[in-house]
Amino acid sequence: MEDINNSLSTEDSILVKKSKWLVMHLKKEWQLYLMLAPTIIWFIVFLYKPMYGLQIAFKDYSVFKGITSSPWVGLEHFYTLFDNDQFIRAIQNTVMISGASLIFGFPVPIILALMFNEIINPKFKRTAQTIVYLPHFISAVIIAGIVITAFAPSTGVINLMLNAMGYDSVYFLTKPEWFRTIFVGTGIWQEAGFGSIVFLAAVAGVNPSLYESAVVDGASRFQMMYKITLPCILPTILIMLIIRIGNILEVGFEMIIMLYQPATYETADVISTFIYRQGLQAAQYDLAAAAGLFNAVIAFLLVITANTISKRVSKTSLW
């Protein structure tokens, strides 16, 4: 009897202790939780709650009937999608465009950061940085306008230069073979500078004593960059790479909408533009949701794969 009482009281006291600890903990760290709250709320409202709506990918959705009362149709929308040559082509184009911007676009900010790091004159460094950051803050509409003007056949800068060198004008924006180059190039120009900030921060975090001892050992600047800076920022590079791979299917959709033409669909039509045209313009929300869901599942698989590989190879991972 006494034993039981004892054990009860100990359990009680554990509970009391736990809740006391929680109260104390909250009292002490409430600022941290407060700072965390907006992000959590954002996640719930904008990412978790909408998941409820994903079910319309499996329904014959009517806006008026609502999500719950629309009838189920199983995988029909997925059959429709994969029956469609244009969707298959859109997947291919998405992979091609993202792949190209990953291969050519990913190293550029790293190189930029390393280059900035080597600049000694602080004034020049600041000016150069500001100039490369700038395009990031220009809206996609304006960037598209600049691109269309620059590549225009009669008055565009690019064609004027070609003409000066004795070549004929090319109507770039209607040539499927040019679309990827222009799109990926524009993306690099716009985002490389801003993307270098993360790597610059990582470079700044490298322990200066490493460099000092390297100087003592007589290392050249290039050797220091190659042997110290790069290995030190490798974890950052890998994390950024995993994140990039997760977003591989999300190609800058507004830019493509503004730059493409039926004539360039062949290489320019990606999953998101396909969803926009077929789903939203033609008000087939259920079909669009199915395509979106497919997109998300593939992206999820890609992140897991990239993360696993990174974990095995370099012991750096997101989780």
Added chain:
Amino acid sequence: MKMVKSLITSIIIGSTTLAMPAMAEKAADGAFKVTDKPLTLDIHFHTKKYVYNNDWLVEKEAARLTNVSLNNVASMATTKSAEAFNLLIASGDLPDIVGGSSIKDNVNRYGPEGAFIGMNELIDKHAPNIKAFFDKNPDIRSSIQASDGEIYYIPYLPDGKFGRGYFIRTDWLKKLNLKEPQNVDELHDVLVAFRDNDPNGNGKKDEVPLFMRNWEEMIRMVTLWDGHASGSDMFHDFYVREGKLSHGYTEEAYRVGIRNLAKWYKEGLIDQEVFTRGSRSREYLLSNNLGGMTHDWFASTSGYNDSLKDKVEGFEFKAFIPPAGISGKRVEEHRRAKVKVEGWAMSFTNENPIETIKYFDFYFTEEGRRLANFGLEGEHYDMVDGKPIFRKEVLNADAPLNTIMWQNGAQIPRGFHQDYSYELQWSNKYALEGIAKYEAGDYLVEPFLGVSLNAKEKEVFDKKWATILDYMLEKQQSWVLGSANIDDDWAAYTSQLERMGYPSVLKVMQQAYTRAYTK
């Protein structure tokens, strides 16, 4: 412009002193009363720039006459009509009346599901004026009814036949000693002369002989080779001939047309940037004295004769009748729609359907139609010889007449029948001249007013059509641009269309058309 205005105003001044019948009509006020007790109905009405406004003079006058006032529930901050409608219908909380832009497809889709009230019986019993209109225009009735035969919305019905026409720099023609092109070969020669003979006289070969604000208008020139681009006032639509539907982009004549347009493009006769220059191309090419010819709206295109008078020396950009095609026929494919997808509808939550339909009917009476077209008598217009004529201070105001009308709630796309004389009274003289030229001939083709697909047909159409049209346009552009040859591709193209299901889409369209238009 000024001349026409002063002409009209002098007519007004001359005659207003004679006739003052305005006051007499007030006697008949009670005639339009829909109910004895004042009734307020909620309305969600959104169209391009405007949300329904309780303070519009037209709304207030209508409320005074009918005893029914409308109360706006749409957010003033709304910018996109389609989004506004989707949000509204998804919320399930529908106001008594829903109206505005592009509601036809929506009401005909959600109406049969129960979101809107089918109005056939209400119209028969309580709306003599609407009924009379539909009896006189059975094709319009056929075009708006849903697949179940019910009418779910009262449409906005534009008046006037002509929308776009061919325009050419007549001063360039004179300068180069050319005549207005009468057929497709002459047109080709004129464009070549524009390209080569430096009509703008700057010594550079920078003229753009043929330009289009919408590249789809350039495709429409396949009509010169007996092709069809669209039967309705939307681009890339089906067309109808003697009760049979077809799509122009599948036909042999289209192949001939595109073959020739590709040739013209290659020769530099068509704007090389036609696909990317966009909506400002007309403004840019005309004001820089570069563009020679286009196919565009009468009113706005004629306006450049006034606005560029001082900027470009000798500028004269006039309409000319369609050049004869290869078969000798002159065709103007574009015409104004007789009936629009805009209008207003009654939602299922409406507890006063009889009063509502009577209110809708008011705008189909002579007085209601005049109110919706011209605004208020004494304020915006005066009656002259039994016809409403705009007052001179309204015509000469800083804002264009249509803006003034919109700001007062007239000419907004509620369910009403437009009166073309509204537009005539403020049209530029060049536009009137051009329209008169087109009016004198018989250039228009049979219009396709659209069909309502039932659920089964809609499934076929939705699944296949968007993809087919994408494919058609992709090919179309590549042929015109010369990256592929239409004659090499044609066999593969037609068999691919067949594989993608064009025959089944055409079949459901034809089925719906026959159901609606043959009695």
